[in-house]
Amino acid sequence: xxxxxxxxxxxxxxxxxxxxxxxxxxxxxxxxxxxxxxxxxxxxxxxxxxxxxxxxxxxxxxxxxxxxxxxxxxxxxxxxxxxxxxxxxxxxxxxxxxxxxxxxxxxxxxxxxxxxxxxxxxxxxxxxxxxxxxxxxxxxxxxxxxxxxxxxxxxxxxxxxxxxxxxxxxxxxxxxxxxxxxxxxxxxxxxxxxxxxxxxxxxxxxxxxxxxxxxxxxxxxxxxxxxxxxxxxxxxxxxxxxxxxxxxxxxxxxxxxxxxxxxxxxxxxxxxxxxxxxxxxxxxxxxxxxxxxxxxxxxxxxxxxxxxxxxxxxxxxxxxxxxxxxxxxxxxxxxxxxxxxxxxxxxxxxxxxxxxxxxxxxxxxxxxxxxxxxxxx
Ligand code: GMT
Numbered sequence: 001x002x003x004x005x006x007x008x009x010x011x012x013x014x015x016x017x018x019x020x021x022x023x024x025x026x027x028x029x030x031x032x033x034x035x036x037x038x039x040x041x042x043x044x045x046x047x048x049x050x051x052x053x054x055x056x057x058x059x060x061x062x063x064x065x066x067x068x069x070x071x072x073x074x075x076x077x078x079x080x081x082x083x084x085x086x087x088x089x090x091x092x093x094x095x096x097x098x099x100x101x102x103x104x105x106x107x108x109x110x111x112x113x114x115x116x117x118x119x120x121x122x123x124x125x126x127x128x129x130x131x132x133x134x135x136x137x138x139x140x141x142x143x144x145x146x147x148x149x150x151x152x153x154x155x156x157x158x159x160x161x162x163x164x165x166x167x168x169x170x171x172x173x174x175x176x177x178x179x180x181x182x183x184x185x186x187x188x189x190x191x192x193x194x195x196x197x198x199x200x201x202x203x204x205x206x207x208x209x210x211x212x213x214x215x216x217x218x219x220x221x222x223x224x225x226x227x228x229x230x231x232x233x234x235x236x237x238x239x240x241x242x243x244x245x246x247x248x249x250x251x252x253x254x255x256x257x258x259x260x261x262x263x264x265x266x267x268x269x270x271x272x273x274x275x276x277x278x279x280x281x282x283x284x285x286x287x288x289x290x291x292x293x294x295x296x297x298x299x300x301x302x303x304x305x306x307x308x309x310x311x312x313x314x315x316x317x318x319x320x321x322x323x324x325x326x327x328x329x330x331x332x333x334x335x336x337x338x339x340x341x342x343x344x345x346x347x348x349x350x351x352x353x354x355x356x357x358x359x360x361x362x363x364x365x366x367x368x369x370x371x372x373x374x375x376x377x
Pocket of ligand 1: 122207305
């Protein structure tokens with residue numbers, strides 16, 4: 001396959017979309033493509049040197065004449081610079097707003113034939129898509145992109161329902177780097193965190209936004225804790241943290257819940273965990289469930305968005321209606337008590353990741369889409 005020059009724009013700070021965009025860039029670079037990140041800061045997962053990955057920082061000057069710093073215009077300007085100077089073949093942006101709209105502007109500024117690919121991750125549709133002040137811009141960004149992908153079938157449906165764009169949207173699932181997300185030996189963490197050998201470990205990882213329903217996670221854990229000696233690991237931080245702390249206190253669970261804040265090297269935490277809880281009311285995919293599953297951890301998820309495309313009910317975990325904490329608690333207790341069933345779910349979780357979400361398969365799909373676009377001319 002011809003090696004391509006690919007620009008990538010994403011939100012570079014913590015978050016699933018930034019993770020996917022960065023991992024995609026890294027894996028494409030490993031296949032010999034030249035990658036140009038055009039972002040406001042170095043993507044946080046770009047943690048090692050690659051000779052064919054370049055970083056172009058978007059800088060916004062703060063002039064007193066502007067009430068708001070014009071980030072979007074500065075981004076479009078930087079995209080135009082990079083498109084021209086590096087002769088990009090593809091500009092792949094993550095999020096319709098503002099990135100797709102900026103890419104369309106940047107392409108016009110550069111008077112170039114660069115192909116624009118937009119990947120929808122969820123929040124740009126499920127949250128921004130219901131904001132009247134943005135829907136036309138989202139529709140424009142989608143329709144004027146050369147190709148649009150979404151991370152789940154559920155997100156395609158939601159986009160059609162909310163925005164009704166006149167555009168085909170292809171599903172390209174999320175993936176992970178299997179060299180990192182696999183069961184590793186990290187049992188020392190149990191001792192370090194004061195977790196007894198006989199205790200089960202339940203894990204939840206998120207940015208603690210309201211849509212993640214972390215209070216439900218605490219409620220389900222309370223149900224588990226009543227029946228089985230266990231600890232809850234909460235990794236991440238965000239707006240719901242104080243409500244969660246309060247609920248943990250009210251339920252008398254303080255000694256059983258570990259608040260770890262934002263963490264790297266999550267594979268080490270997953271590797272000591274017995275069950276992942278992802279109980280969101282909105283979730284276009286649920287990358288953390290995939291990460292946990294790759295380390296052999298079954299997941300209890302909700303039927304929100306794309307979660308049921310990742311967590312297969314009764315196969316590698318359970319899926320329940322949003323908020324049905326009673327049933328979730330009962331299923332969790334049964335699964336944690338039944339070693340044979342737990343091992344089967346754990347094995348199946350790894351197989352699901354390998355068969356349906358393997359990075360080599362998904363990266364090939366992206367490459368084929370780019371090549372197809374370039375052949376259109
Ligand atoms: O979940 C978040 O709040 C972060 C958000 C983001 O934009 O980074 O994640 C979205 O994209 C991830 C990668 O595709 C998906 O795994 C998450 O499900 C999705 N989040 C939501 O839809 C709420």
